[in-house]
Amino acid sequence: MSVALCATSHSPLIGLHDPEPSVRAEVDGVLSAARAFVADFDPELVVVFAPDHYNGFLYELMPSFCVGAAATSVGDYGLPTGPLDVDRDAAQTIAETVLAAGVDVALSLDMQVDHGFVQPLTFLFDSLTQVPIVPIFINCVAEPLGPATRARHLGAAVGTASAALGRRVLFVGSGGLSHDPPVPRLAEATPEVALRLTHGRNPTREQRAVRESGTVTAAGEFVRGSAAYRPLNPAWDDLVLRSLASADFAALDEQSNTWFVEEGGHSAHEVRTWIAAYAALAAQGPYEVVSSYYRAIPEWFAGFATTCAVPR
Ligand SMILES: O=C(O)CCC(=O)/C=C/C=C(\O)C(=O)O
Numbered sequence: 001m002s003v004a005l006c007a008t009s010h011s012p013l014i015g016l017h018d019p020e021p022s023v024r025a026e027v028d029g030v031l032s033a034a035r036a037f038v039a040d041f042d043p044e045l046v047v048v049f050a051p052d053h054y055n056g057f058l059y060e061l062m063p064s065f066c067v068g069a070a071a072t073s074v075g076d077y078g079l080p081t082g083p084l085d086v087d088r089d090a091a092q093t094i095a096e097t098v099l100a101a102g103v104d105v106a107l108s109l110d111m112q113v114d115h116g117f118v119q120p121l122t123f124l125f126d127s128l129t130q131v132p133i134v135p136i137f138i139n140c141v142a143e144p145l146g147p148a149t150r151a152r153h154l155g156a157a158v159g160t161a162s163a164a165l166g167r168r169v170l171f172v173g174s175g176g177l178s179h180d181p182p183v184p185r186l187a188e189a190t191p192e193v194a195l196r197l198t199h200g201r202n203p204t205r206e207q208r209a210v211r212e213s214g215t216v217t218a219a220g221e222f223v224r225g226s227a228a229y230r231p232l233n234p235a236w237d238d239l240v241l242r243s244l245a246s247a248d249f250a251a252l253d254e255q256s257n258t259w260f261v262e263e264g265g266h267s268a269h270e271v272r273t274w275i276a277a278y279a280a281l282a283a284q285g286p287y288e289v290v291s292s293y294y295r296a297i298p299e300w301f302a303g304f305a306t307t308c309a310v311p312r
């Protein structure tokens with residue numbers, strides 16, 4: 001087996017605003033099983049498809065997709081800070097192959113990544129440098145967004161490029177299913193927030209603390225039924241999981257961007273990372289999902305899912 005997949009929700013609220021202990025323990029068990037799956041596969045390279053939340057990618061220059069040839073974690077929400085062990089040659093090869101396939105991916109030699117990339121790595125590995133990685137950013141929050149089909153094309157091209165590397169490659173997709181956490185949107189932003197979304201790289205420790213405590217406060221309001229955020233949608237999440245398990249990409253990615261927001265909330269666009277990861281796996285033939293977990297966890301603002309898959 002030369003490829004495998006692990007796709008998981010992330011949430012910056014894990015550890016900061018937890019559900020009841022039995023739910024937390026259940027998720028910890030699922031993530032331990034995913035970690036064991038990955039250890040058993042023993043990847044030689046990890047290709048991570050993940051979004052950003054205005055930490056590494058801002059409106060000063062917002063690509064739809066970007067391959068990182070070097071990357072550093074900003075360490076938001078208490079997660080580890082510092083460089084990732086990026087395989088620069090593999091990143092370069094993947095970027096060249098993806099561009100040759102007609103998908104206009106950017107290349108960064110100095111990518112900053114946030115919890116979107118880093119949290120799944122902490123779920124699956126002992127450190128950010130345990131296995132070489134290639135981080136691939138997918139814009140899932142900063143409108144305007146292209147059609148979701150582009151994530152499938154990106155993933156397919158990355159899958160083809162990965163096959164040519166001749167290594168055991170794990171594809172990781174990182175993002176919630178239905179969820180509508182308080183990620184600012186330019187269309188509604190005050191001038192101050194718009195400035196931050198455009199140029200707010202490297203906030204001070206105090207500025208970051210204010211943002212992060214605001215997310216925790218919002219999660220509390222959401223749990224208490226605030227109408228300011230769209231509800232979780234387990235029925236839609238089930239559709240997402242079933243569609244990807246059966247490689248029915250069109251059921252998802254041929255829908256409009258509005259459909260994603262109306263069904264799953266603004267951050268449901270993070271499903272693009274799952275579409276890309278599954279499309280990368282599909283590029284090397286039929287696959288089967290070997291584990292699939294789902295629970296709506298309002299304390300984490302998340303329709304929370306974790307799946308693992310292998311070639312059939
Ligand atoms: O700047 C901030 O931290 C704003 C809040 C934020 O980024 C929240 C992110 C939530 C997720 O990543 C998620 O639930 O997927």
Ligand SMILES: [Fe+2]
Nearest residue numbers: 116175176270
């Ligand atoms: Fe997110």
